[in-house]
């Protein structure tokens with residue numbers, strides 16, 4: 001987990017280049033774009049902080065100027081700076097700064113499967129712009145999640161670090177925080193994280209030191225080992241293996257997205273990489289499933305929680321699918337080697353029409369599921385939706401038909417599984433075909 005200002009990048013650059021850039025543009029932002037939701041929200045926060053509900057644009061601009069002079073880490077100041085800077089970076093007027101030792105290390109760690117994230121007091125918009133417009137181009141593929149004082153909380157309190165670890169599904173003892181500020185390092189350590197102070201000459205905390213935290217003068221001195229928590233006799237799932245699985249999942253997802261079954265960020269896929277203990281590669285949450293890359297994958301355990309190096313290095317970035325727990329449950333229940341979850345209109349339509357299950361018979365296509373084409377009826381179960389994967393898993397376990405490698409989740413989509421990824425795909429295509437036929441037949 002990386003801090004930016006003072007750690008990856010010079011505070012002097014932020015204060016000397018970016019602060020004046022924002023200061024010059026606040027006036028116009030506050031007057032000409034006051035109706036934009038983000039500006040309006042920040043202005044409301046500033047008025048509350050000042051205790052002046054009627055403060056006008058000029059008063060707010062003066063307050064922002066004073067906070068800039070004090071280098072105060074006020075969230076609405078960061079929000080407005082983020083807007084102005086993001087536009088400056090996008091137009092090419094601004095290019096971010098990284099210390100020369102940083103980027104070679106970030107690239108090396110990323111290639112080794114270390115998941116890199118950012119937690120900075122600058123807004124997420126500003127962080128993304130910073131990584132997106134570096135002297136070496138767009139570095140955003142190196143970073144997974146971005147956290148700021150709005151989505152994670154203040155940097156000097158342990159609860160913010162606890163919230164981040166929970167959000168990432170990461171084991172606190174497997175996270176290393178790099179920062180130049182001892183108070184932040186204290187808070188991270190109180191949340192169970194490892195810490196390393198980055199103490200660079202010329203940075204604000206250089207003189208006072210890093211307290212009792214281990215410290216380095218540059219990223220070149222840091223060595224990060226992956227996979228050190230592996231059980232001695234357990235399988236080690238290497239970063240390359242996870243990434244290869246990521247490439248396979250991305251290819252399958254692109255195919256399903258092409259059918260219109262994974263619109264937007266909907267759906268998720270997984271494949272088993274180890275059985276004892278269970279390890280699955282699952283698609284990362286919230287990504288456009290038509291545009292996944294080999295890095296949009298997370299290694300999870302038998303409950304769907306991210307495995308942060310406890311059984312080998314973790315490739316990719318981001319957090320596991322919100323439905324990873326159900327994938328793991330399907331695998332535990334059925335012994336499947338791969339699980340496909342798609343959001344198809346036919347599945348939702350038939351789930352509505354037949355909440356008690358969809359009975360299928362006398363169709364040649366049933367042979368694609370190992371069911372005779374004639375004389376045998378099979379039921380595709382329909383279960384109620386839930387946001388709790390344990391509840392959904394219990395419903396699936398109760399409703400499951402051993403001959404049917406699929407379940408419709410009402411108002412949600414379709415889960416299908418198979419011995420391996422190609423078989424899960426074939427099953428998904430067959431079940432979807434059967435559902436489309438049922439919809440087309442129009443029977444109530």
Ligand SMILES: CSCCC(=O)C(=O)COP(=O)(O)O
Nearest residue numbers: 265266267268285286321322
């Ligand atoms: C619009 S998608 C809502 C979440 C969902 O049902 C899904 O399948 C995708 O979730 P993920 O966390 O895997 O991106």
Ligand SMILES: [Zn+2]
Nearest residue numbers: 266267341413
């Ligand atoms: Zn879903």
